[in-house]
Amino acid sequence: MIKKILSLALILGFMMSLYACFSVNAEETTFLTTETTMTTQVTTLTIDESIKTYNYTDFNDLVNQIYVDVYEQIYAELYAEYSETIFIDPEQLELNIYEEIYAQVEAELWAQINTGNITIVMDDFLDQLLNVAEIANHSVIGVSTYNDSEGIALGSGVIYFYDSFANVYYLITNQHVVEGGNNFKVVFANGDEVVATLLGADDEVDIAILSFSGAGIDQDITVSILGDSDALTQGTIVLASGNPRGYNFFGSMTMGIVAGINRIIDDNTTPYIQHDAAINSGNSGGPLYNLLGEVIGINVSKYAITDIEGMGFAIPINLVKTVIDTFAPTTI
Numbered sequence: 001m002i003k004k005i006l007s008l009a010l011i012l013g014f015m016m017s018l019y020a021c022f023s024v025n026a027e028e029t030t031f032l033t034t035e036t037t038m039t040t041q042v043t044t045l046t047i048d049e050s051i052k053t054y055n056y057t058d059f060n061d062l063v064n065q066i067y068v069d070v071y072e073q074i075y076a077e078l079y080a081e082y083s084e085t086i087f088i089d090p091e092q093l094e095l096n097i098y099e100e101i102y103a104q105v106e107a108e109l110w111a112q113i114n115t116g117n118i119t120i121v122m123d124d125f126l127d128q129l130l131n132v133a134e135i136a137n138h139s140v141i142g143v144s145t146y147n148d149s150e151g152i153a154l155g156s157g158v159i160y161f162y163d164s165f166a167n168v169y170y171l172i173t174n175q176h177v178v179e180g181g182n183n184f185k186v187v188f189a190n191g192d193e194v195v196a197t198l199l200g201a202d203d204e205v206d207i208a209i210l211s212f213s214g215a216g217i218d219q220d221i222t223v224s225i226l227g228d229s230d231a232l233t234q235g236t237i238v239l240a241s242g243n244p245r246g247y248n249f250f251g252s253m254t255m256g257i258v259a260g261i262n263r264i265i266d267d268n269t270t271p272y273i274q275h276d277a278a279i280n281s282g283n284s285g286g287p288l289y290n291l292l293g294e295v296i297g298i299n300v301s302k303y304a305i306t307d308i309e310g311m312g313f314a315i316p317i318n319l320v321k322t323v324i325d326t327f328a329p330t331t332i
Contacts, residue, residue, distance in 0.1 A: 063106050071101055128291040129239070133253055135293045136241035138222035140251060140286055142187030143173045143196070143210070145180070153177055156242035156286030157186070157210065158224050158295055160324075167214040169221065170328055172320060173285030174300055175201040175208045186212050188219050189250050200327030205270055205315060206300050207323040208285075224287060227294030229316035232273065234258055240277040240299055240312070242286025254278040256312075265301070265313065272313040273297045279312045288314040 145153040155177035161170040171186070178184060184196040194212050201208035214221075236258040243250050256277030263274045275288065279299050288297035297314030 063102065063109060066105050066109070067102050070105065071098075125291075128293075129255070132239050132289050132291065132293045135222055135224060136239075136253060136287070136289065137189070137251055138220050139224040140241045141171065142243050142247055142250065143171075143177050143285060144185045144187055144193070145178050146183045146185070147181055148183070152180055154187075154243070154246060155282060155284040156299075158241075158285075158287040158298070159221060160224055160226055160295065161328075162214070162221070162223050168211050169214055169223075170199075170209065170211045171196075172287075172295075172298055172324070173208050173210065174298065175203050175206045177285045178208045178210070179203075184210060186210070187247060187250075191247075192217075192219065200323075202323045202326070205319060205323055207298065207315060207320050209324060209327045211328070224289075225294045226317050226321065227290055227292070227296045229273065229296045229318045232258055232261055232290075232296055232316075234260060237291055238275050238277055238296070239289045239291075240275070240279050240283060240286060240314075241289065242279065242283035242299060244278075244280035244282045246282050249282070252283075259311070261316075263313065270315060270319065272300070273316055275312050275314060277312060 139159050141157050141159065143155050143157045144151060145155075153176075155173055157171040157173035157177075159169050159171045162168070163170070178198055178201060181198075184198055185193045186196045187193050194217060196210040196212040199209045199211055234257075237255065238258055239253055239255050241251065241253045244252050254277040256275045258273060258275050260274035262271040264270075265272060273288065273296070275297075277288070279286075283299050284301075286299050287295040288299055290296050296317050298317065298320055299312065299314045301313050
């Protein structure tokens with residue numbers, strides 16, 4: 001639900017001015033503060049020393065709420081006006097009054113917005129989450145590894161490039177997902193599978209690059225943009241997507257923050273991104289997104305110890321790009 005905030009002093013004031021309930025002069029409106037938090041942006045205004053806040057999902061929801069607030073105050077006036085001029089049955093009279101009040105509220109709200117006297121500040125945090133989820137739903141896939149006909153591993157991958165001339169997609173996963181295999185399949189959310197080709201793998205960085213043909217594929221595929229992991233700072237909000245515990249939980253998404261950067265684990269020299277978005281076996285090779293929908297890391301491991309919680313690690317995407325340059329130089 002997208003939360004948007006608007007002061008009643010602003011809304012109720014100009015709505016009531018339609019019926020001389022309030023007198024609102026736009027020039028007397030004082031903008032007191034504008035406050036921004038992670039999930040809510042608030043614009044506070046004062047008119048006639050009366051303030052109320054609306055939390056609403058969309059424009060119609062806002063109009064409905066204002067209607068409830070103003071209905072009783074202007075109902076009697078409109079009822080008298082209708083009853084003096086025409087004869088109408090009570091049910092139709094009620095409907096006419098409702099429609100007139102609603103239409104006036106809606107029209108005046110738009111009019112005030114268009115004059116610029118009202119500032120509506122919308123919080124797009126949830127919008128960003130939904131946009132990233134939409135990208136992930138069409139870009140993150142499953143990777144199944146076989147040795148001949150024996151399945152030996154499964155994980156996640158993210159499609160990062162499409163060669164429209166050759167009709168070939170390229171994807172990133174972990175090297176340990178494809179290790180020991182001699183044939184591979186890409187798995188989609190609906191269970192469809194296509195054969196994938198391993199282009200190369202770097203066991204030190206733990207990254208593998210695969211490709212598959214788009215011929216005959218009936219899938220809505222989105223290419224994920226590769227971001228800049230060097231721009232990451234501690235506290236950045238991130239979202240992990242993948243298939244934890246296998247394809248029964250295909251395309252799961254979790255959220256967290258960057259807990260640390262350039263983390264060295266044991267004897268590994270890879271400078272990992274540490275984060276607390278939940279990941280599990282099967283998430284390996286899946287992307288770590290920022291709120292712009294850019295891939296800033298590839299999830300690779302977590303501490304799975306009873307006395308440790310929320311310590312996941314991702315390979316910085318700038319390091320992954322060097323592996324891509326080695327095995328698929330024409331794709332970026």
